[in-house]
Structures are given as C-alpha cells and as structure tokens.
Amino acid sequence: MNEQALSVREAIIGRRSVKNFNGQPVDLENINSILEDARWAPTHGLRNPWRFIVAANKEYIKFQDVLKEYGVPKWKELSEEELEKQMKKFRTPGAVVFVVVQEDARQKERLEDYAAASALIQNAMLLAWDQGIGTCWKTPPFIDNPKFREELGVKPGERIMSMLQFGYYDDIPKGRVRTPLEDVVTYYGIEENGEEK
Template identity: 40%
Template sequence: MSKSTQTGNAVREAIENRRTVKKFKKEAVPTQQIVDLLDTAVWAPNHKLREPWRFLLFSGDGLNKLADAIDAEMGEDNKFSANIKQVPAVMLVVMEEDPRQNVWDEDFAAVSALVQNFLLAAWSEDIGTFWVTKPFLYGPKFRKSLGIQAGEKIIGMVYMGYPEVIPSAKERTPAKDKLTIFE
C-alpha cells in the first residue's frame, strides 16, 4: 500500500471515528498541547490567507473568568456557569467579520474548517471535544466582559478534555441519498 493510501485511510478513519465527548475526566489538558493542536488547525483552507480567527482559552482558574462572563449575561442563577467549571478546558473561537457577504461566507467556512481540524487533531491525541454554541455567546454583557469587539462573531465554544465516556457512533445518511449528479 502506498504512503498516500495509508495516509488517506488514516484521515478517513479519524473523521469517521471522532466522537463528540460530553463527559470528561478531571485531568487538565496541558496548555502547550492545546497551542500545538491550534498550530495544526490553522492549516485550514482560508481564502487569500486572511486567517480570520482568534482564540480565547480558559482552563484551571481561568474557567472562573468564563463563568463570571456567563453570569454577567445570564444572572447568577443559571446552569451554564456551574457546568462550565466542570470542563478541563474551554476555548472560544472568534471570527473577524467582514461586511462583504461573500468574504464573510468564505471566512465563516474557513473558521469552521479550522474548528474541524482542531477536533480531529485533538482526537488523534486522545483528547475529546464538544463544539457547541449557547445563547449567551450573543449577549452584550458576555461579549464585553471577554473583550469580544463589535465586528467579531463567536463561532462557538470547544469544550475539551480526556474522555470519561466515549459515545457510540450515530448513523449518518449516506451521501448518495442527498446527491444530485449531472453528467
């Protein structure tokens, strides 16, 4: 088997075997390992190498800052801030918004590809992830408390840690069922 075939199979296997993990062990993920994974993720295709992303990483005591930002938006009686403190690390992925719709679309696709790259790279190092959006991500108090500027969009939060439980695979609709071919 050629090296390219082996690599292709490894990539396909990683894509098909990655799972969304929602239950993590308490063990911290080293910050440098997360930075290294991000250095891999930034190889996502992005038009004209605009690199329209930035990241906010919360772990250890830093999770309190994220919880405080959630409380500022949601009030102290919410389920989100307590839950967030149970996750070993949380990363916000932020996109610089361009007012031109076609550029915005390209950048959103690029940042989404970056997140997928990160999820796959993390999985390859036995780190589970959960890419999620929550209502408070859009809130002005939450955004202000974390320095999210006008003209920036939070693409989502990535929870990460070593999996306590790895869920079973869920069925996917075969692509052929959603494919139209013009020959």
C-alpha cells in the same frame, strides 16, 4: 510535532462530540499545539480571519464564574445542589477556546471566512481526538450576549463562532448516524436508474 496515532480517515470517522468530560484539566501546551496545527485550514486570500480566546489551567477554573453568570439562568436563586448540577457542563471540561471571526462587510467574503474558520474548528477537533482529548463545538445563546462579549474582549465586527470545549473522557459517545450518501447525491449526466442521460 506530536506523534500521529490515527489516520486521517480514522480520526474523521471516529471522532465524537464529547458532552460528558471527566474533569481532568487540559494543559495549555496541548491547546496551543492543537491551535498551531489547526491554523493550516484553507483560508481564501490568506485572510486568516480567526482569533482565539483560551481559558485553560487555573484560568479555566476562574472562568467558570463567568460561565455561571451567563450560562446558568437565575443562578442566584438556585440551591447550592441545583447550581452544582447546572454547573456540571462547565466544571467537567478541562479547557475552553472561543473561536472568533472577523465579520467582513462583504457577504461573499464573510461566508468564506466562516467556512475557513469552520474548517479550522474541525481540524482542531480532529487533532485533539488524535491526542485522546475530546471536544464539543458549542453555540449557547450567551455567546451573543453583549455583556459576555465585553467580558471576553470581543470587539464590534467580530463574531464568536464556537465555544469549543476540550476535555478528557471516560467513555466514547455512540456514533450519530448521518443521512445516507445516496439520499444526498446526484451524479451529473446519469439517470436515477444508473443509465446515461
């Protein structure tokens, strides 16, 4: 187990989605240890509805050609310079993990499984942050492209929930404000003026 640097609270409130990575590769070992721990997310009925497709090290470099094909519209028509500009978002992360969930035919179970996989993804992002590795949960439209799914070996009845990018960063992005708690909470049995009903 890795040495823990941050408290749970520090990790939760300090984590940022990193959208500008610095190009340093993320070792497969780090990705594996993060996924190993992240699997402790709650999962109703212990269905463990997830699986992962990982591209790290040399394989991430190779995979960038696939990202070019599906993630850069009309890439063949672009100048080399323009293409490299568009590819920056794929070249600078150090690894990527596709989180895939099995889509249960029953709606309740399907939603529970998405929820469990979301908890796992947040776990992974927090564990990475604790190791000084940034992440961004991305859902670009091409994750639903049948040809892209086929390229990754995603089967009918499975859904890609996240293209989870991992990478090192030079600057910590600014925090994005959340809706204040008082705007989203009501207390059962208490009036807005604080008096009991």
